[in-house]
Amino acid sequence: MSDGEPSGVLAKALAVLQSFTVEDTTLGFAELQRRTGFAKSTLHRVLADLVASRLLDRVQGRYRLSGLVFELGMRASVERGLLEVATPFLEDLYVRTHELVHLGTREGSEVVYVAKMGGHRQADSPSRLGGRMPLHATAIGKVLLAHGPAEVRGATLRGPLERRAPRTITNADVLSRQLSEVVAKGVAYEYEESAVGIVCVAAGIFDPADGIVAAVSVTGPVHRFQPARHAHSVRAAAAGISATLGRRAELRER
Template identity: 70%
Template sequence: MSVIAKVSAILDAFTADDRGVGFAELQRRTGLAKATLHRLTAELVAARLLDRVDGKFHLSGHLFQLGMRASVERGLIEVATPFLEDLYERTHETVHLGLREGAEVVYVAKMGGHRQAKAPSRLGGRMPLHATAIGKALLAFAPAAVRTSFLKGPLARLAPRTITAPRILRGQLDEAVEKGVTFEFEESAVGIVCVGAPVLDRRDLAVAAVSVAGPVTRFQPQKHATAVKAAAAGIAATLARRQGLLE
């Protein structure tokens, strides 16, 4: 492995749920030799890409600042935020904005009030596409080759109701293409339901997706499908106008 690859392995070893990772655990996750890991973590701390507190490593605030400079995500979040805020005011449930990276959705924005549901989503975290409404929206409007490859399986089970049969998932994706909206019913976690919609580009491919999630005891996702679709369409139209001004 090159030095860059080793550094990338260290940074990628952290998850959204970590509250500090010890050296032994970081070595287990990366598979790097102890001496190599000692040297690289020291250099990363010196470069302000990692923090070390009470013997545990954390991704640094400086790294977060660098990430926020990424043009695609920053521009998207700037455009999407007013629509996400409106969607939250309409629903008072947890609102997400996500991007597809490989076979996963990456959550780049999340809004929720004091009573937000205990959903498995985390800002900066990842979930498999097939287990969430936002992931299904991204997959339904992904390039055909991506969708075909994903449907070959296997589909991991996250909860008792996770869709693990490619045939059933294919049917849901076909319906999503027709109606422009996706649903999740306790597929990522017991007790959570969700509705999602894609943010489409000029080729009708998803550049992002929006969703609203809430507890099954009070949230009825079908009732909010129109609002979620409208928010996603508003984000898409604003992005298209911005792009048109740049051309």
């Protein structure tokens, strides 16, 4: 076993599964070994177990996540319930704006995109369904950061703040002021901070106790999209999702 190799069976399996990304959906043995750092014998054994358990498919000597992994992901209660409630509001928001609509949640210091809705002329955004972005570099992330746990906000502001584009905010004082504005105004903006050429506005989705659950955003190309003009629509969609989640929670309690 190599020095960096986890000792538990589950930890080894998880390390292999997490080697796959939204962009890298199929990987060969050599690349999996490079990403996990496992010894060849260990990796062969873990891969065989994952294929036998139907968590990986082996196709022409390469590996990919199986349909069972997708099924298990769809059973995750928080995301499934959130998607069921949010989808009609996201569709309405797209009809109103005809721009790219996102729904995102926070995991650690990153945004995870759980829904993405756009048409033929949607902005060329770096977001991917199931993909991740740093909180500080996106409008959705700023909302989740501004209303999230103090320890997450503090850790982010202590940096370093990764630069994803020339206009990414990497100054902690500037970011801190923006987060205060997000709380005061109820929306966050992004101006070419995750990628050149796109701008965005986002608002938060809250549970009945005012805890941040997720955020919704609209993204468009800088040459035609004016985020401030759509702030009210985004806030209204987020408020509608929050209210519906609250009603569902109340019904469950009854």
